[in-house]
Amino acid sequence: MKIVALNTFIVGNPWKNWVFVKLTTDDGITGLGEATGGLATKPHLADVEELRRHVIGEDPRHPERIWYKLHKARYLGVSIGMSAIEQACWDILGKSLGVPVWQLWGGKHHARLRVYGNGWYKGERRPEVFAELAAAMVARGYTALKFDPFGGAYQQITRESEELSVAIVAAVREAVGPDVDLLIEAHDRFTVSTAIRLGRRLEEFRPFWLETPVRSYDLAGHVEVQRALNYPVVLGEAFSELRQFADLLAYRVIDIIQPEPQKIGPSKARQACAIALAYTALVACHQAQSPFCTAMNAHIHASIPNFLIHENFDDNLEPWTWDVLQGVPRVQNGYITVPDAPGWGVELNETEAEKHPYSDTYFLRLFEEGWETRRPPAPKA
Numbered sequence: 001m002k003i004v005a006l007n008t009f010i011v012g013n014p015w016k017n018w019v020f021v022k023l024t025t026d027d028g029i030t031g032l033g034e035a036t037g038g039l040a041t042k043p044h045l046a047d048v049e050e051l052r053r054h055v056i057g058e059d060p061r062h063p064e065r066i067w068y069k070l071h072k073a074r075y076l077g078v079s080i081g082m083s084a085i086e087q088a089c090w091d092i093l094g095k096s097l098g099v100p101v102w103q104l105w106g107g108k109h110h111a112r113l114r115v116y117g118n119g120w121y122k123g124e125r126r127p128e129v130f131a132e133l134a135a136a137m138v139a140r141g142y143t144a145l146k147f148d149p150f151g152g153a154y155q156q157i158t159r160e161s162e163e164l165s166v167a168i169v170a171a172v173r174e175a176v177g178p179d180v181d182l183l184i185e186a187h188d189r190f191t192v193s194t195a196i197r198l199g200r201r202l203e204e205f206r207p208f209w210l211e212t213p214v215r216s217y218d219l220a221g222h223v224e225v226q227r228a229l230n231y232p233v234v235l236g237e238a239f240s241e242l243r244q245f246a247d248l249l250a251y252r253v254i255d256i257i258q259p260e261p262q263k264i265g266p267s268k269a270r271q272a273c274a275i276a277l278a279y280t281a282l283v284a285c286h287q288a289q290s291p292f293c294t295a296m297n298a299h300i301h302a303s304i305p306n307f308l309i310h311e312n313f314d315d316n317l318e319p320w321t322w323d324v325l326q327g328v329p330r331v332q333n334g335y336i337t338v339p340d341a342p343g344w345g346v347e348l349n350e351t352e353a354e355k356h357p358y359s360d361t362y363f364l365r366l367f368e369e370g371w372e373t374r375r376p377p378a379p380k381a
């Protein structure tokens with residue numbers, strides 16, 4: 001079996017353009033992967049396009065070998081495009097054998113995955129707005145919700161914005177009651193001292209975790225924040241090397257990691273899970289791309305014993321999403337049932353995808369006030 005074509009697609013989701021990759025083999029099997037970047041689109045499209053010449057002619061039934069070929073071709077580089085190609089190869093391998101990808105990884109530890117909702121607070125940054133939207137998610141069956149209450153804060157936070165952040169968390173806790181888990185996202189915003197002060201102020205609301213309170217590369221900084229708090233500090237979505245997970249966990253202070261399979265590739269993400277296992281740590285893979293990654297992460301999470309919780313935006317996306325992506329497992333009563341279809345189980349409807357083109361305004365502006373609305377800015381007059 002040989003790869004004979006590599007095609008790319010951009011789908012214009014209003015807060016982040018999605019990039020997809022399709023590989024086609026000489027016997028007609030296709031594989032889907034996603035190369036959606038953090039907050040860039042065309043660099044990742046170009047990344048995949050430039051890798052094409054290394055991929056055409058390869059046997060896709062060797063996803064890890066192909067990833068290492070690209071790794072070496074890029075002088076030991078790691079990229080989202082490399083991951084997308086690896087993802088598409090796993091899809092083809094699963095389809096060629098008629099089995100879901102989790103089967104290839106030793107079977108299932110979990111038939112259902114507990115989900116935390118994200119992207120649900122698309123509104124004004126006011127406590128009553130967050131509270132109302134959180135209550136609506138709980139009414140749909142969600143038992144855990146993630147949100148960033150800190151507005152556009154960068155490094156420090158104004159006194160007024162700090163008070164508002166605390167009031168938002170208080171209002172959400174009040175609205176959802178004591179039994180729903182609240183995951184606080186800080187998007188790498190703060191210095192260590194600011195993170196510790198904010199983290200301590202939030203303790204009374206019993207957060208499930210505080211995510212990336214300081215820069216993701218700052219392992220020692222995260223360790224210091226964790227030592228100051230009585231609830232978990234988590235990170236890992238920005239890591240591109242397995243060594244970073246090992247270095248972090250070797251402190252023996254932080255015990256939840258968030259590999260991003262989109263960034264390091266699904267195989268490397270599972271290897272990060274194994275490193276976590278060695279330290280009795282738990283895994284909650286990061287996911288903020290299209291629902292294709294809901295399916296991919298479900299296969300990964302199903303196949304590891306140390307799964308904690310599954311990130312998900314899917315109930316807060318545009319209604320047309322489900323015409324573009326077919327086969328994604330949907331959240332029901334706060335859980336996802338792990339899919340059984342061959343490969344990842346997801347297909348891209350290319351005709352529907354074409355109806356939603358790229359826009360250079362489809363980017364979150366995480367360090368500007370108002371980003372929570374997840375809508376493009378109004379055109380300048």
Ligand SMILES: [Mg+2]
Nearest residue numbers: 185211212237
């Ligand atoms: Mg995050």
